[in-house]
Amino acid sequence: MDFLRPGTWEEALAMKAARPDATPIQGGTDVMVEINLDKGRPAALLDLNPVAELAEWSWTGDGAPMLRVGAGVTYARLIAELGGWLPGLAQASRTVGSPQIRNRGTVAGNLGAASPAGDGHPPLLASGALVEAASVRGTRLIPIAEFYLGVKRNALEDDELIRAVHVPPAAGPQYFSKIGTRNAMVIAVCSFAIALRPEERRAGTGIGSAAPTPRRAYAAEEFLAGELDWDGRGPLDPALARRFGELVAEAASPIDDVRGRAAYRRHALGVMARRALGWAWTDHTAGPAGRAPERSGDSG
Amino acid sequence: MRVNVSVNGERMSADDVWEGESLLYVLRERLGLPGAKNACEQGECGSCTVYLDGVTVCACLVAAGQAEGREVITVEGLSSGGGTRSEDVSAEGEPADGGLDEVQRCFVEAGAVQCGFCTPGLVVQAHSLIAGASGVPADAEIREALAGNLCRCTGYEKILDAVRLAAARACAARDTPLVPPQQGASDD
Numbered sequence: 001m002d003f004l005r006p007g008t009w010e011e012a013l014a015m016k017a018a019r020p021d022a023t024p025i026q027g028g029t030d031v032m033v034e035i036n037l038d039k040g041r042p043a044a045l046l047d048l049n050p051v052a053e054l055a056e057w058s059w060t061g062d063g064a065p066m067l068r069v070g071a072g073v074t075y076a077r078l079i080a081e082l083g084g085w086l087p088g089l090a091q092a093s094r095t096v097g098s099p100q101i102r103n104r105g106t107v108a109g110n111l112g113a114a115s116p117a118g119d120g121h122p123p124l125l126a127s128g129a130l131v132e133a134a135s136v137r138g139t140r141l142i143p144i145a146e147f148y149l150g151v152k153r154n155a156l157e158d159d160e161l162i163r164a165v166h167v168p169p170a171a172g173p174q175y176f177s178k179i180g181t182r183n184a185m186v187i188a189v190c191s192f193a194i195a196l197r198p199e200e201r202r203a204g205t206g207i208g209s210a211a212p213t214p215r216r217a218y219a220a221e222e223f224l225a226g227e228l229d230w231d232g233r234g235p236l237d238p239a240l241a242r243r244f245g246e247l248v249a250e251a252a253s254p255i256d257d258v259r260g261r262a263a264y265r266r267h268a269l270g271v272m273a274r275r276a277l278g279w280a281w282t283d284h285t286a287g288p289a290g291r292a293p294e295r296s297g298d299s300g
Numbered sequence: 301m302r303v304n305v306s307v308n309g310e311r312m313s314a315d316d317v318w319e320g321e322s323l324l325y326v327l328r329e330r331l332g333l334p335g336a337k338n339a340c341e342q343g344e345c346g347s348c349t350v351y352l353d354g355v356t357v358c359a360c361l362v363a364a365g366q367a368e369g370r371e372v373i374t375v376e377g378l379s380s381g382g383g384t385r386s387e388d389v390s391a392e393g394e395p396a397d398g399g400l401d402e403v404q405r406c407f408v409e410a411g412a413v414q415c416g417f418c419t420p421g422l423v424v425q426a427h428s429l430i431a432g433a434s435g436v437p438a439d440a441e442i443r444e445a446l447a448g449n450l451c452r453c454t455g456y457e458k459i460l461d462a463v464r465l466a467a468a469r470a471c472a473a474r475d476t477p478l479v480p481p482q483q484g485a486s487d488d
Contacts, residue, residue, distance in 0.1 A: 001319040003301055003365040025363055029343055032361040035320045036341035045319060049366050076355070098448020100425070101343055103355040104362070184447030185344060 002044035009051050009134075012161060017136045020158035022046040026054075026072055027104035029097065030113045046161075048072060054163070057082065058298035066166040068132070071108035073299075078107065081299060086167055088123035088174030088193050095119055095178050098185055108162045111147065114154040114213075117259075121148070121214030122193035122206030123176050130166040135159040141166065148213035172196035173283035177272040178208075179260070189260040192248065192272040196280045201230040203280075205273070210252035210265045217251035220244055220273065228281075236281040245274035305367045307331060308377030314364070323367045324348045324359035327374060335375035335420045346449030349421035350374045356428045358448075375420035378427060379404060402473075403427045403466045410462035414453035422449045426463045436467040436478050 004022055006012035016022060023042035025031045026049065034040040048054055054072030059065050067085055069078065075093040079102070083090035089107070096102055096119050110120035111131055121144075130141040133156055147155050156162070174195045180186030191208035203224045205217040227240055254265035303326060304313045314330040322341075327333045327350070337347035341360045348359040351373035359372075378401040397405065403426050406412075413419050429437060429445040437445070442463050451459060471478050 003319040003363070005365065005368065025366070028361045028363055028366065029358075032322060032363060033342040035363075036322060036360060041320065045363055045365070047363065047366050097343065098346065099428075099445055100346060100349055100356050100358045100448050101361075104357050184444070 001042065004044055004046045005050055006046070006048070007050055009053055009163070012046065012048060012051055013134060013136050013159075015046055016161050017159045019044050019046070024048055024112060024161055026106050026109050026112075027074065027101075029101050029105040030109060030115075048161075056299045057164075060166060064168060066130070066168050068164045068166050069107060070164050070299075071162045072106060073108075075102035075105050075107070085169035086123075086127070086174075087170055088126060088176050088195055089120065089167060091174070091176040092119045092123045092178070092191075092193065095176070095180075095186070095188075107165055111154065111162055111165065112156070114148055114152050116148075116151060116211060116213055117188045117191075117209040118214070119176075119178065119188060119191065119208065122191050122208040123174065123195070124165065124167065125206030125214055125216050126174065126193040126195035126204035127168055127170070128204055129168075131155075131162060132164040132166060133157075133160045134163045135161070139163065145216055148215070151212050170195065171200070172198045173280040175276040175279050177276050179265075179268045179272070187259065190252070190254065190265040190269055190272075192269055192276055194273070194276045194280050196284055198230055198284055201225060201228075203228070203277075205248060205251075207248065207252050207269060209259075210254040210269055212253070215251065217248040217273070220247035220251060223247050224277075233285040235285070236278055241274045241277050244277050245270035245272075248273035301365065303364050303368055305369070306371045307333065308373055317364050319363075319365065321364045322360045323350070323352075323362040323364050323372070326364045326367070327359060327372070333374050333376055336424075337417055337420055339417065343448075344450070345418070345421070346425060346446075347418055347421040349424045349449065351424065351428070356425055373424075375424050378423065401427065402469055403430065403462075406462045406466035406469065407459070410458050410465055412454060412458040412462035414451075418449060418451040418453075422446065422451065422459060425449050426459075426466065429463070430467045430470050433467060433470075435471060435476065436464060 004015045006015050022044035024046045054070045057069045057073055060068040075096050079090045079093050107120040110118035124144045129144040131147050142155050176193045178191040179189040188209040190210040193206040195204040205221055208214050249266045249270035252269050254262040256262050301317050302315050303317045312331050314326050336350050336359050339345045339347040343358040343361045349356050350359045353370050403423050
């Protein structure tokens with residue numbers, strides 16, 4: 001095994017181009033488990049910790065601003081520094097592992113591993129994030145819903161690395177919900193995220209750990225766009241919430257495995273979706289849309 | 301490969317490190333520091349918790365090469381500090397308890413140690429919580445901070461007692477109020 005230590009992003013891209021078989025390592029919370037338990041042995045490790053700019057975040061985008069979250073920004077820092085703009089992603093981040101794991105793990109690592117159970121995926125899907133992939137050939141932005149190709153497979157080419165994830169700041173209430181056996185250190189049995197965008201009269205959704213890949217519940221999103229009384233600000237119709245839950249459950253294609261049965265996952269998704277919509281709608285009717293703080297400074 | 305790392309303030313290097321080796325293995329097997337314990341090797345148990353550049357991590361999930369040039373503090377590094385009370389000093393003027401850190405002393409006093417395997421990780425994680433807290437943390441905060449440290453003996457109650465005791469003593473030492481003015485305000 002080789003250990004590659006680039007000092008700069010350009011060096012990292014050159015090393016990945018020369019060694020497409022190298023496995024990038026950031027927080028190590030997935031990669032080292034594989035090695036320690038002898039589940040897989042990469043030909044080389046490409047340590048991205050020394051690339052300082054990966055640990056920064058900044059604002060980007062011309063018309064609609066997006067937060068460009070560097071691939072080295074840990075869950076702990078995302079919660080502390082970006083939670084006001086990205087409440088759904090911050091909620092999901094708080095459920096990742098333990099403080100020690102959140103001090104090392106990153107959303108980009110979640111994307112690189114592309115486990116259907118990764119906690120970062122549902123809120124990224126719900127808010128319409130973009131993955132910034134780079135190689136010596138150039139940079140491209142991959143819409144999040146096109147990024148997941150299969151169980152632990154993503155749209156990255158062999159010579160590409162994740163530079164950052166671009167996430168729009170919340171345009172309305174966002175919620176994340178997750179089923180597990182305890183309130184910490186849990187891989188999701190299944191999970192769900194919702195992001196309301198009242199000005200667009202739309203809601204985004206994300207389903208985790210209930211299909212070969214994280215996925216959106218498109219029919220459920222269309223249902224809310226057409227049926228929610230966006231201007232009324234009245235209480236949520238229980239029948240509408242139930243139907244939304246059914247549509248989310250129907251969008252999943254779960255399996256039976258060690259963490260839960262398919263039927264349980266489908267049932268739980270319906271409940272989580274109904275409740276998350278209720279929480280979000282309560283927030284929406286209580287106050288003006290887009291409670292996120294004003295855009296200000298970058299991390300660097 | 302060779303790995304150079306500062307451990308407990310001392311520059312150390314390890315040779316013939318395998319590229320897939322963890323920081324935990326290097327600490328325990330190559331640098332003679334067995335305080336951090338090797339248990340689950342997958343970040344589930346917290347027994348190997350150490351400080352890496354000032355934040356707590358599971359040493360089993362840090363590739364040894366990633367620690368190159370960085371600063372590690374292990375549980376061994378906590379006990380060299382002060383905080384020893386006069387009654388604990390022997391006739392020769394040496395600390396009778398080896399100069400334990402206050403968190404370690406509180407674990408002993410509260411009976412928070414049974415088999416002891418999880419203790420080093422819990423001590424480091426509790427040390428981090430108390431160092432960053434502005435008062436005695438609420439029970440929910442303590443539980444959250446220690447959520448990644450498993451103990452199979454104590455049932456955790458004595459551990460919570462130890463952390464509350466250590467936090468109260470840290471407040472007294474810093475002369476800060478036990479209850480911060482806006483507890484929980486940073487929670488959203």
